[in-house]
Amino acid sequence: MTTVVLDSPNYHVHINNQILHIQHNSAPPRLLPLHAIDRVVLGKGITLSTDLQLALAAAGKDLIVIGRKHCVSLFNPHAAPNNVRIRQYQAVCVPAKRAALIRALLDARREGQNRVLAKLDCAQLPAIDHTHAHPMLQEAQMSHQYWRQWAVAFYHDGFKGRERQPPHDPINALLSLTSTLEDQALAPALLAEGFDLTIGVHHATGYRRASLILDIKELTRAELELWVIAQWQAGTFTPAHFSSTSAGCRLTREGQQQFYPKWFAWQKKRRQRLRRLARLCRHYIERA
Template structure:
């Protein structure tokens, strides 16, 4: 199965008789049968028809659109017929329950960061003292220590600290891209368990974002960072796969051809684990 990646603007994509038509003024048209496609990944500035979106949804194909700061995905959600959302609302509104879940989330995040630091041969982060100080302040302090050790480990690769918008070096670019794509990997699993993606516990609800996805991503962030480290140290990605402009450091076309097949192959293997994680989140919500 093929992953179609179109990152340059001014492409026109539509469907006709179950055949994907890809057109661009500077290249000859391309035709791909829909049944040979697993997903379509598009960048900004690309025109596509609603017929194509409906055809992809009907055939169970994934559509991912990636912008500079946001990522959207087309899939068919299957929400579980349970009362998880009611329990979720209760947990958000009751300070004691919310604080308990946030503490568990931050402890899990720190444990994940320590697994990453162990991979890098760095000093472990100390335990959170939930009885002293605001948890957000402690988290910020630990995060500062965490990325400072990354800067030491990857000093010769140009990584000087975590920079998100825009990323200014290849490692930051990989961290930002994988973090953006992870939102779309988590959303279907959480919806299947009956969660409301907009209602967060640790990340404030609002700001036109899926706050719960950001919460749960704290549990998978270390896994993403370990994947980036493994790929970088293995030489799968090098500085030659990136280009830098005023908009930041981005994958080149060759870099994209290297990145997306590896990323989506890994996501296919991860899918059952993400479903289990969403189920564990539901159990934790019910126990709280």
């Protein structure tokens, strides 16, 4: 199956008789049968028809649109007929329950980060003292220590610290891209368990964001970072796969051709694991 990636602006994409038509003023048109396509990944500035969106949804194909800060995906959500959302609201609204969930998230994040630091042969993060510091201050201190260790481990690769908007080196670019794509990976599993994606526990609800996904990414962040480390250390990606402009560091066309097949092949392997994670989160909320 094929992943169609269009990252440059001014493409026009539509469908006719189950054939995907890809047009651009500076290139000859391309035709691809819909049945041979697994997913379509688009960047900014691309025009697509609503008929294409409906055809992709009907065929069970993924449509992912990636911007500088956000990722939008098209899929058919199957929300479970249960009362998880009510339990979720209760957990957020009761201070003691919310505080317990935040502590659990921070502890899980620290545990995951220590696994990453062990992979890098770096010093471990100390245990969190939940009795004094504010959770946001604890998170900031933990992040500072964590990325300082990364800066030492990847000093010769140009990584000086975590930079998100925009990333200025290849490792930061990979970290940001995988984190953005993780939203699309987590959303179907969480919706299938009946969660409200906009109601966060640790990350404040609002700001027009899926706050719950930001919470759950605390549980999968280490897995993403270990994947990035493995790809970088294996030489799958090198500085030659990236280009830098005033908009930051990003994958070249060759880099995209290398990245997306590997990323989606990995996602296929971990799909069941993410579903189990969403189920465990539901059980945790119900017990809380």
